[in-house]
Amino acid sequence: xxxxxxxxxxxxxxxxxxxxxxxxxxxxxxxxxxxxxxxxxxxxxxxxxxxxxxxxxxxxxxxxxxxxxxxxxxxxxxxxxxxxxxxxxxxxxxxxxxxxxxxxxxxxxxxxxxxxxxxxxxxxxxxxxxxx
Amino acid sequence: xxxxxxxxxxxxxxxxxxxxxxxxxxxxxxxxxxxxxxxxxxxxxxxxxxxxxxxxxxxxxxxxxxxxxxxxxxxxxxxxxxxxxxxxxxxxxxxxxxxxxxxxxxxxxxxxxxxxxxxxxxxxxxxxxxxx
Amino acid sequence: xxxxxxxxxxxxxxxxxxxxxxxxxxxxxxxxxxxxxxxxxxxxxxxxxxxxxxxxxxxxxxxxxxxxxxxxxxxxxxxxxxxxxxxxxxxxxxxxxxxxxxxxxxxxxxxxxxxxxxxxxxxxxxxxxxxx
Amino acid sequence: xxxxxxxxxxxxxxxxxxxxxxxxxxxxxxxxxxxxxxxxxxxxxxxxxxxxxxxxxxxxxxxxxxxxxxxxxxxxxxxxxxxxxxxxxxxxxxxxxxxxxxxxxxxxxxxxxxxxxxxxxxxxxxxxxxxx
Numbered sequence: 001x002x003x004x005x006x007x008x009x010x011x012x013x014x015x016x017x018x019x020x021x022x023x024x025x026x027x028x029x030x031x032x033x034x035x036x037x038x039x040x041x042x043x044x045x046x047x048x049x050x051x052x053x054x055x056x057x058x059x060x061x062x063x064x065x066x067x068x069x070x071x072x073x074x075x076x077x078x079x080x081x082x083x084x085x086x087x088x089x090x091x092x093x094x095x096x097x098x099x100x101x102x103x104x105x106x107x108x109x110x111x112x113x114x115x116x117x118x119x120x121x122x123x124x125x126x127x128x129x130x131x132x
Numbered sequence: 133x134x135x136x137x138x139x140x141x142x143x144x145x146x147x148x149x150x151x152x153x154x155x156x157x158x159x160x161x162x163x164x165x166x167x168x169x170x171x172x173x174x175x176x177x178x179x180x181x182x183x184x185x186x187x188x189x190x191x192x193x194x195x196x197x198x199x200x201x202x203x204x205x206x207x208x209x210x211x212x213x214x215x216x217x218x219x220x221x222x223x224x225x226x227x228x229x230x231x232x233x234x235x236x237x238x239x240x241x242x243x244x245x246x247x248x249x250x251x252x253x254x255x256x257x258x259x260x261x262x263x264x
Numbered sequence: 265x266x267x268x269x270x271x272x273x274x275x276x277x278x279x280x281x282x283x284x285x286x287x288x289x290x291x292x293x294x295x296x297x298x299x300x301x302x303x304x305x306x307x308x309x310x311x312x313x314x315x316x317x318x319x320x321x322x323x324x325x326x327x328x329x330x331x332x333x334x335x336x337x338x339x340x341x342x343x344x345x346x347x348x349x350x351x352x353x354x355x356x357x358x359x360x361x362x363x364x365x366x367x368x369x370x371x372x373x374x375x376x377x378x379x380x381x382x383x384x385x386x387x388x389x390x391x392x393x394x395x396x
Numbered sequence: 397x398x399x400x401x402x403x404x405x406x407x408x409x410x411x412x413x414x415x416x417x418x419x420x421x422x423x424x425x426x427x428x429x430x431x432x433x434x435x436x437x438x439x440x441x442x443x444x445x446x447x448x449x450x451x452x453x454x455x456x457x458x459x460x461x462x463x464x465x466x467x468x469x470x471x472x473x474x475x476x477x478x479x480x481x482x483x484x485x486x487x488x489x490x491x492x493x494x495x496x497x498x499x500x501x502x503x504x505x506x507x508x509x510x511x512x513x514x515x516x517x518x519x520x521x522x523x524x525x526x527x528x
Binding site: 008009011012013028031032035036039068 | 272273275276277292295296299300303332
């Protein structure tokens with residue numbers, strides 16, 4: 001199984017006047033999961049690699065309410081190309097409810113030009129590639 | 133012309149260790165634009181209406197750097213259905229560069245069920261409907 | 265021992281261009297600790313009680329760097345008056361270093377006037393009162 | 397007059413479940429004012445100078461509600477020492493109400509040791525020194 005599990009804690013400051021986690025913060029949870037996933041697969045260079053997010057989309061399924069229990073984020077790589085790759089996510093609330101499904105496309109670059117994914121990153125990505 | 137212009141100021145706290153605005157914060161700019169747009173078209177009920185975002189997607193075109201000058205967000209409504217509507221956005225950096233294009237789908241609801249868009253909201257939306 | 269221990273996870277989005285947790289976010293960690301402390305002592309009404317923060321001060325001792333391991337926040341009540349109380353905090357980084365010491369003064373109010381601390385809240389506070 | 401005026405816009409995301417600007421965000425407003433003040437006095441090096449905040453305190457006077465109109469932050473330097481200086485702030489809401497008073501102490505350092513304030517920074521600070 002190549003889906004990685006990350007736990008992220010919501011904070012009171014994630015809440016908006018409607019009393020639940022603001023929809024923008026869902027993306028922050030994804031960012032946190034993405035960074036932790038790379039730590040889990042021993043790819044420590046993730047904060048320094050020259051890559052940018054070029055696309056992100058999210059489908060909101062259910063609101064998230066504050067809990068001292070963590071959220072679960074399932075993360076996997078759905079495709080790896082020459083210069084870019086696609087990650088997918090599912091956010092499961094502390095109550096066990098699917099809160100959102102999302103995906104991001106990242107591109108590696110050098111001097112403002114897309115470049116092939118570095119080998120070490122490619123290996124890390126392939127280790128969590130999930131054929132759909 | 134039905135595209136509304138909103139100016140949003142970035143903050144130092146929007147920056148991440150890479151020295152530019154974190155990609156999550158782009159969505160915060162969209163949220164701010166969305167709320168201000170409804171103020172501009174005199175739809176003051178926007179903070180209280182029972183609607184949820186069900187989908188959002190964004191294409192990142194160019195990084196945003198800190199500036200004391202504001203960003204410009206162009207916002208318009210691209211379609212209005214029975215219970216849902218779609219908004220589109222372009223984020224232009226203080227330097228005049230297209231930084232991102234995005235869209236959101238909102239659904240009106242009552243008691244956890246999608247309901248027709250209230251008339252006052254529908255009128256407000258129609259006033260900024262931009263046929264593509 | 266009446267000092268309560270809360271663990272808070274930093275996030276990548278807490279970092280600023282200097283590469284460490286922005287000083288404003290330290291206060292967010294304190295807020296999170298404060299809310300969790302009340303959960304720990306079974307005072308579930310904390311999000312709804314009519315109280316406001318009237319003062320907060322913080323001494324920064326050491327920068328906090330990103331870690332997937334949690335921070336430890338020590339929290340205690342240092343004094344309880346008629347309408348107000350004082351909480352103190354120590355933030356210990358994941359690396360075990362004292363990062364900050366802080367205190368907050370909260371006041372209970374009703375109709376914009378300070379009122380005596382409700383009995384249930386007073387009992388909760390007294391249970392973590394730490395005589396210095 | 398050496399008090400500098402900065403305008404900061406609140407955002408919907410600054411609000412918490414109580415419907416007003418979360419108290420942590422007040423500090424973000426101060427940070428934004430501090431950075432803009434240095435731009436105003438043509439001290440462009442502020443983001444790069446080796447200085448740290450060692451202390452901050454704030455007295456909350458009045459809640460801040462969301463407004464599309466900006467907040468006004470008054471900022472001045474109240475003292476300049478050999479290695480450190482003190483800034484003071486007043487936050488005035490869009491409605492014209494004093495919302496908070498605060499102060500910060502910054503220290504210049506090099507290799508983890510306090511060092512004298514660089515001359516260019518000292519000159520900038522002296523230009524907004526406000527004798528109390």
